Amino acid sequence: MSQYHAPNPPSPRLLAIHHAIAHILYLSAAGDYIDDILRDAEERGAREDGSTELGHLARLGLHGWSTGEVCG
Numbered sequence: 376m377s378q379y380h381a382p383n384p385p386s387p388r389l390l391a392i393h394h395a396i397a398h399i400l401y402l403s404a405a406g407d408y409i410d411d412i413l414r415d416a417e418e419r420g421a422r423e424d425g426s427t428e429l430g431h432l433a434r435l436g437l438h439g440w441s442t443g444e445v446c447g
Contacts, residue, residue: 400406
């Protein structure tokens with residue numbers, strides 16, 4: 376037996392769920408909205424035009440998104 380072994384393939388059920396969620400996000404344009412929020416978080420600043428979602432950024436920061444330490 377080899378010291379290397381291939382990891383188990385992903386679960387077909389989880390792949391189907393991932394696909395369904397991605398499809399919903401795409402059709403609803405929610406993905407663009409999420410990208411905007413994450414871009415704001417990366418910039419770590421408020422926009423002059425007042426369009427920064429400060430409430431979302433605060434919640435993301437409290438849940439570890441801003442530091443990359445999100446726990447599931």
